[in-house]
Amino acid sequence: MKVLTVDDDQTVRIRLRRYLQEWGHEAVEANSGEKAWELCKQGRYPMAIVDWMMPGVDGVELIKRIRAETGQGYVYLIMLTMRSEMKDLVEGMDAGADDFITKPFDKDELYARFRSGERILGLENRLEANINELRRSNEDLQQFAYAASHDLKEPLRSISGFAQILSDKFRQNLGKEAIECIDYINSGALRMGAVIDDLLKYSRVSAAKQKVAHVESQACLDNALKNLAAAIEENGATVTHPTLPSISIDETHLTQLFQNLIGNSIKYRNDEPPEIHISAELDSGERIRFNVRDNGIGIPEQFQKDVFQIFRRLHTQEEYEGTGIGLSICKKIVELYGGQIWVESLSGKGCNFLFTLPA
Ligand SMILES: Nc1ncnc2c1ncn2[C@@H]1O[C@H](COP(=O)(O)OP(=O)(O)OP(=O)(O)O)[C@@H](O)[C@H]1O
Ligand SMILES: [Mg+2]
Known part of the structure; x- marks a missing residue:
């Protein structure tokens, strides 16, 4: 391993070089903070041993610069110091020193300290390899879901197309039972088409993350309500909300979140007309917590986690139509931004869906 050794005192650098050579490593030496910073910009050093007190760019400043440069992998930083007062140690640690x-x-x-640094770098490398592996397999999966659902549409089109021809052109030659069968084929194909479309929506969620910008969440809600206008009217639903804040997100994502949640609130309604209230407040940290509350049928406690799984439904098609993807898309979107989504509900007393997003 190449270890950057930074000290204006030559005798210290010589000692460090000797020891490192003895332990099977190579010392790359710098006699000042400026020189070390130049070297850091040119090459990659997994470990650096840095003197605190140097004229010009001192150890603390150098460490701050190295930490601010996030492009390369982790650099394990050991400080060499004459000082041992608590206050100084805290200052160095605060700047980013490891030891x-x-x-x-x-x-x-x-x-002993060098070995402990090596162990941490080993863990760091393993973590990075795992993250890369996970990222790769995630992308594979994403692509697979996309290609599979895309390729399923083609044969489905011919199934429903020919079923249509059968029922249009040859209807008079067919018996009652045959016509019934064709109708089943048609409604099955229709449903499968809906599932494929939703699966495509699901697999596209992360592909769209690039368009993150500062958006008015109010505008996204307005869009969602526009898309739901027919259902709102048909069900006599009322939707209330204060003015909502602006957040950083891809606006199609927030619109989709509101639309899926409010769409559910209308669909899973009680006998009374749906009353839906949306609000947002600053959560701890730099997050906004949104609430979508309804007065519908509610979700029994034992199913409140399950409903966010893909294809998980609590009702049959006859009771309520749907593919069971809406909430899993919501979960995927929220998690894409490092947020969380959950539901609080008392059976029969409506639902309160909550989700957090970066402010
Ligand atoms: N506001 C709600 N009130 C009561 N139950 C709900 C509510 N929202 C969701 N659910 C339950 O959670 C299940 C999953 O919801 P989800 O939106 O994922 O699927 P869906 O509505 O069945 O289908 P779609 O993919 O068309 O949205 C629903 O089938 C329903 O049982
Ligand atoms: Mg739904």
């Missing part, structure tokens, strides 16, 4: 050695340092102590 300290007080001068004059002892070879065995340096070795």
